[in-house]
Amino acid sequence: MKQKTKTVVAGALGECVHVAGVTNFLRLAESAGWRTVFLGPAVSVEEMISAAQRENADLVGVSYRLTPETGERLLGEFAESASELHERGIRFAFGGTPPVAERVRQIGFFERLFDGSEPPEAVLAYLKGQQAEALSEADFPQSAVERIQWKSPYPILRHHFGLPTLEATIEGIQKIAEAQALDVISLGIDQDAQENFYHPERQDPRRKGAGGVPVRSEEDYRLLYAASRRGNFPLLRTYSGTDDFLRLAEMYVETINIAWCAIPLFWFNQMDGRGPWDLEGSIREHQRVMKWYGEHDIPVELNEPHHWGMRDAPDVVFVVSAYLSAYNARAFGVKDYIAQLMFNSPPGLSDAMDLAKMLAVLDLVEPLESDNFRVWKQTRIGLLSHPLDPDAARGHLAAATYLQMSLKPHIYHIVGHTEAHHAATAQDIIEASRMARRAIENAVRGAPDMTADPTITKRRKQLVKEAALLLEAIAGLAGPEAADPFTDAVTLARAVTSGLLDAPQLRGNKFGRGEIRTNIVHGANVVVDAKGKILKEERRLSKLI
Numbered sequence: 001m002k003q004k005t006k007t008v009v010a011g012a013l014g015e016c017v018h019v020a021g022v023t024n025f026l027r028l029a030e031s032a033g034w035r036t037v038f039l040g041p042a043v044s045v046e047e048m049i050s051a052a053q054r055e056n057a058d059l060v061g062v063s064y065r066l067t068p069e070t071g072e073r074l075l076g077e078f079a080e081s082a083s084e085l086h087e088r089g090i091r092f093a094f095g096g097t098p099p100v101a102e103r104v105r106q107i108g109f110f111e112r113l114f115d116g117s118e119p120p121e122a123v124l125a126y127l128k129g130q131q132a133e134a135l136s137e138a139d140f141p142q143s144a145v146e147r148i149q150w151k152s153p154y155p156i157l158r159h160h161f162g163l164p165t166l167e168a169t170i171e172g173i174q175k176i177a178e179a180q181a182l183d184v185i186s187l188g189i190d191q192d193a194q195e196n197f198y199h200p201e202r203q204d205p206r207r208k209g210a211g212g213v214p215v216r217s218e219e220d221y222r223l224l225y226a227a228s229r230r231g232n233f234p235l236l237r238t239y240s241g242t243d244d245f246l247r248l249a250e251m252y253v254e255t256i257n258i259a260w261c262a263i264p265l266f267w268f269n270q271m272d273g274r275g276p277w278d279l280e281g282s283i284r285e286h287q288r289v290m291k292w293y294g295e296h297d298i299p300v301e302l303n304e305p306h307h308w309g310m311r312d313a314p315d316v317v318f319v320v321s322a323y324l325s326a327y328n329a330r331a332f333g334v335k336d337y338i339a340q341l342m343f344n345s346p347p348g349l350s351d352a353m354d355l356a357k358m359l360a361v362l363d364l365v366e367p368l369e370s371d372n373f374r375v376w377k378q379t380r381i382g383l384l385s386h387p388l389d390p391d392a393a394r395g396h397l398a399a400a401t402y403l404q405m406s407l408k409p410h411i412y413h414i415v416g417h418t419e420a421h422h423a424a425t426a427q428d429i430i431e432a433s434r435m436a437r438r439a440i441e442n443a444v445r446g447a448p449d450m451t452a453d454p455t456i457t458k459r460r461k462q463l464v465k466e467a468a469l470l471l472e473a474i475a476g477l478a479g480p481e482a483a484d485p486f487t488d489a490v491t492l493a494r495a496v497t498s499g500l501l502d503a504p505q506l507r508g509n510k511f512g513r514g515e516i517r518t519n520i521v522h523g524a525n526v527v528v529d530a531k532g533k534i535l536k537e538e539r540r541l542s543k544l545i
Contacts, residue, residue: 010061011039162188164209242275294333309345344382350523380413405443
């Protein structure tokens with residue numbers, strides 16, 4: 001049987017004319033499936049009660065943002081007049097400034113009070129049925145997909161966090177969780193933990209804490225997870241490692257209930273100096289990891305394309321590597337795929353051309369979706385793009401966040417404003433979360449459609465066309481034994497060693513050629529010849545083939 005649509009009636013009471021909070025509350029209610037009735041400003045007690053009866057309201061939202069003393073008297077009068085409706089099962093919520101809310105709390109009539117400090121998802125959770133006192137783990141979804149669906153239309157928020165000592169990291173996780181700053185804490189672990197967790201004989205004491213928290217035992221991971229069991233009970237995830245992949249995967253599930261796996265296709269090996277495997281071998285290992293997580297119904301993110309972008313690879317290589325990532329995830333049984341879209345990689349891209357590149361990625365990746373393969377969009381700021389000046393970095397964080405909301409991401413990976421200066425502390429992350437939330441709220445409220453810009457559309461189509469040429473060239477590298485060139489490790493490795501997939505910063509590399517030249521032209525990162533003139537993709541490929 002279809003459930004009856006619930007109705008909420010809301011307005012500003014008495015002489016109060018401030019209705020921004022009321023309209024925001026009703027907008028969230030609509031997104032949660034409520035029928036909404038806006039009564040407007042300066043609504044008398046009698047009008048409010050009459051409207052609740054006339055509209056057969058299930059919930060009445062009352063706002064007052066003026067003098068606390070006056071508000072206390074007025075809300076007391078309202079509570080007395082509405083007591084009969086309260087007894088009949090109609091619910092009442094209040095919204096106002098903190099001083100007014102504190103006075104109204106003493107009345108004891110309203111089931112929930114909002115003083116403006118709550119994040120939108122807290123209001124949304126209330127409207128979806130979560131009780132005010134619900135601070136147990138059961139009230140916050142503990143899988144990535146459920147959390148995404150629960151928080152919609154807002155993206156879930158994540159941020160890397162890992163300090164040089166286990167103790168400081170535990171304390172920081174507690175603060176972040178209690179502040180309800182993030183939905184996902186991505187544990188930044190040091191390089192030895194990523195590569196040598198199960199090989200203490202290979203660990204170097206001098207590198208302890210380099211690049212993140214020095215976890216050295218399964219118990220360390222359990223302590224980090226225990227620290228997150230408070231506040232909004234954020235999910236945890238961490239690097240998939242650069243060796244002993246499946247052993248680490250099993251341990252992550254057992255110790256931190258890992259939210260999703262993040263692993264590259266071509267990287268984290270001898271090519272970038274982050275692991276012991278050669279290129280072809282690491283591709284096979286990464287494919288095995290995808291398969292394992294897919295079999296366990298855990299989402300997988302391939303943090304692949306930005307590794308090319310950060311090495312100044314042209315936009316077309318970025319797009320193609322993103323497609324190959326999603327293609328491999330689907331081929332190896334991943335059911336929920338997280339498409340990472342790192343903007344500002346390289347940092348000189350214009351916003352328009354950056355957005356065009358990401359739209360081209362989605363043009364290739366989203367057609368792969370099926371009943372057994374769902375794509376979840378995750379956007380983030382480029383690692384190398386934050387300015388050193390803290391005020392300028394705050395501006396970049398807000399502006400970049402607003403731009404990325406054009407893609408309607410399911411996950412927003414915050415890269416804090418302090419990253420150019422130091423690894424984020426818990427307080428840095430809480431502040432960055434507040435800035436990002438505000439930009440996200442503005443965008444969700446109603447942003448212009450930047451994807452419709454004709455310049456962006458033109459570049460988007462051009463990239464899709466160039467990507468098709470590059471993919472065709474990669475397929476042509478396959479030998480007769482390759483069942484599928486896009487999943488065949490030998491063919492994929494050849495795509496790098498042949499120079500089809502290349503980046504300027506791979507010069508002198510053991511596997512990559514580094515012969516390609518790129519430059520930012522009209523905001524896009526394109527291939528250029530020795531004289532600096534644009535080299536079309538078709539021409540570049542013909543020279544290589």
